[in-house]
Amino acid sequence: MLEQFGIQWPKIIAQVFTFGIVYFVLNRYAFGPIVAMLEARRKRIADGEAKLEKIARDLAAAEENARAIIDKANTDGNRLIKEAGESAASLAEKKKQDAVHEASQILAKAREAAKLEQEQLLTQLKREFGRMVVDATGRVTGKVLNSDDQDRINRETAAQVAL
Numbered sequence: 001m002l003e004q005f006g007i008q009w010p011k012i013i014a015q016v017f018t019f020g021i022v023y024f025v026l027n028r029y030a031f032g033p034i035v036a037m038l039e040a041r042r043k044r045i046a047d048g049e050a051k052l053e054k055i056a057r058d059l060a061a062a063e064e065n066a067r068a069i070i071d072k073a074n075t076d077g078n079r080l081i082k083e084a085g086e087s088a089a090s091l092a093e094k095k096k097q098d099a100v101h102e103a104s105q106i107l108a109k110a111r112e113a114a115k116l117e118q119e120q121l122l123t124q125l126k127r128e129f130g131r132m133v134v135d136a137t138g139r140v141t142g143k144v145l146n147s148d149d150q151d152r153i154n155r156e157t158a159a160q161v162a163l
Contacts, residue, residue, distance in 0.1 A: 130154035 134150045145153070 126158045130157045133157045
């Protein structure tokens, strides 16, 4: 029956044998290296995907860490700003108190200096007034006053001026 279809056994066996040799050569020198290369690529792709997933996890962890660091830095910054404000307020209050204290000292010194000057002027005024009274008394009475009279008139005049 195969002979009716024109099949010749020696040619089929030769073709099967040739096919086997070609299959062996291609499998060994062509398909083998191509399959190995494809397998290596598949493995590199799988490794790349694994590394990509690891990088994504590391990136998420790094972002979380960065967020935590930024939050801590913001908290520390706010605390430092608050402390600086409090320190500045405290320093300003201390400087204000120092200025008030210094101003009160200056005022006290000025009052004392004014009081001393007033006393000196009053003493000088009494002396001058006493001299003028002695001089006027000497002119009115027409006599020359001795030192006892001058002292008595000066004391009486000083007592009257002090009132």
